[in-house]
Amino acid sequence: MNTRPDTLEDIVSEDANCETPSNDLEALLERINRLASGEEPLEERPAQQIVAEKPAPAPARPRPSAALPFREPEEAGKDRKEWCPVEPKTLAEAGITDGQLEHLALKCLGACGDLTGHELAENHCVPFRLIEPILANLKQAQFVAYRGSAPMNDYVYQLTDLGREQSKKLTEYCSYFGSAPVPLETYIDSVSEQTLTKVHPTKADLERAFSDLLVNQNMLRRLGPAVNSGRGLFLFGFPGNGKTSIAERITKAFGDSVWIPRAIGIQGEIMRVFDPALHEEMPLEMPSGPLHSRAFDKRWVRIRRPTIVVGGELTMDFLEVTAGTGNNVSEAPLQLKSNCGTLVIDDFGRQRMTTDVLLNRWIVPLEKRYDFLRLVNGKKIQVPFDQLIIFSTNLEPKDLVDDAFLRRIPYKIEVPDPSEEEFRKLFTIMAPILGMEYNQDSVDYLIDTHYKPINRPFRCCQPRDLLLQIRNYCNYLDTTPTMCREYFDYAIENYFAIM
Known part of the structure; x- marks a missing residue:
């Protein structure tokens, strides 16, 4: 025994x-x-x-949405704490039922074949102690059988004929068998805990976020209050001056990470939230040892605070719940995936739908900070609308939208052309990055010959683009990339051929 x-x-x-x-x-x-x-x-x-x-x-157990204070190793000497989902001690705390976990286990065994109890627990992101009695019930009901023993007092489970029939029926209704879903109410509480409105970035936070860009203090002074509002803003100006780059870095001012669920359960329907194509995982570094193995709920993913950028490809389908590849499995819309982060509408005004259609869809969420989504089964739900919306455009905002919408986007910030001093500074920054030695004489020649005589405006992207032209030309000639007058003449001829 x-x-x-x-x-x-x-x-x-x-x-x-x-x-x-x-x-x-x-x-x-x-x-x-x-x-x-x-x-x-x-x-x-x-x-x-x-x-x-x-x-x-022992103190009373918190609800699944309660915040667990956690001290990161690198923050050990600081008072900063981040919200962290508490690992549930019971299925009731997890917000899932015995039947839901049984269905997930049967579908997983039907799709993956024989698995141990610990492998099933890892696949469904629940503690082994919660799934062990579920597997015992399935064994007693003759849906599964022991294929063999496994380490740590575990077994290898396989489906019986009755279990395979039941797994097939369950898959036909809903094909999802991944992480156990998080209840919608718990997700709403998590957004409230991590909301942008609780974070007030300072001047130092913005300087840190834009440390790799050349942004003057006047621009930071205008961006600071807009970022603190958490409401949204317009970035407009000529193309090539870094509007998209600025929008992408604003998120860093709010902090590094947030927690999102892998999937949300909404009265029998599964909606996937975590998207590896849009979200970057930031695994929690914890000391090794059994005492730290239950620190957080594995159904949640710690990600870099999201920055989602969409451009001319944006359509109304991106903003609504869409049917996934399986049965009764849906995909969350962009605005929900960007909660607690930034959603950038790049090239605003050039989408495949009119600006009026887009703005009418968001006029209420921008005002109320919540949105209504219609699920695939027709049910309508209310979800948080908690992100910084940034409209980046080369056009004047007043030419794109009416006054009613402009009122809901209180900050309109123009990204101007760089000054000559800033233009020269960009060459000093980009030259070593592209493997060249900075040459002051060649930059003077470039500006005095190709810019000032014809009043050609400076753009922030041009130093990088011209130096790339020179590097590619030198690679073709099999010579060392060098900043010189001859190479700048060649780059200008190509770059401004029709401009």
Whole structure:
């Protein structure tokens, strides 16, 4: 007979000769975690006295949407804490039912074949202790059978004939079998905890966000209040002056990371939120060891605060819930995927739909900060609309929209042409990046010959583009890329051929 302990609690209980009640053990483990993270000072007492002392009763368990204070390793000396989803202790705290987890397990076994209990728990992003009784129920109902034993008191599970038939029926209704979904109410609470309106970037935050761009102080002075508003803004000006680059970096001023669910469950329908094509994962670095293995809910993903950029390809379908590749599985719209981040509408006015259609779709969400979505099954739900909307355009905002909409976008910021001093500074920045030595004489020749005589305006993109022309030309000639008059003449001839 197998007498190995199943869990960490069993191991600790055996060491204590089974004298520690389960509630006391939970409190003891939580206190050990606090001591390890430095949140509670360790008193100078003998170790035997600390272990023998009966701990206080465990505090009430928070709701799934509660915030778990977590101190990042690199922030150990600071007071900054980030919101973190608490790992559920029960299925009720997770917001899922026994039946939902049974269905996910059956569909997963039908699609992937034989799996251990721990592999199923990892696939559904739930603790093993929650899925273990579910698998026992499926075994008793003869939907699954043991294929063999596995380490850590686990088994390899396979579907029976009855189980395969049930898995096929469930897949025909809903083909999703990934991470257990997070309830919509829990997601709404998480957005409220991580909302942009609670973050007020300072001048230092903006300077850090734009550290890799040449942005003058006047531009930062205008951007600062607009970013703090969290309402949205227009960036307009001539093409090539960095409107898109500015919009992409604004998100950094709000902080590095947020948590989003992999999928949301809405009364039987699954809506995927995490999108690897748009979201960049930032895995949480935690000390190794069993005491830290239950720090957060694995159904959530820690990502870099999202910055989603769409241009002329934007259509109304991007802003509505769309049917996924499987049955009863839908894909979240762009504005929901960009919550707690930035959504950039690039080349505004050149979309495949008119500006009136787009603005009428968002006129209420921009005012109320919530949106209504219609699911694939026809149900209508209310979701947060919590992102900084940036409209980037080469056209005048007043020529694109009416006064009613301009009132809802209170900040209109022009991105002007660079001055001659800034234009020269861009060459000094870009030359070493592209593997060239900066040459002041050649830049003087470029400006005095090809710009000033014909009043050609400076653009922020031109130093980079001209130096790229020179580098490519030198690669063709098999020579070292060099800034010189001859090469600048060649680059200007190509770059401004029809301009």
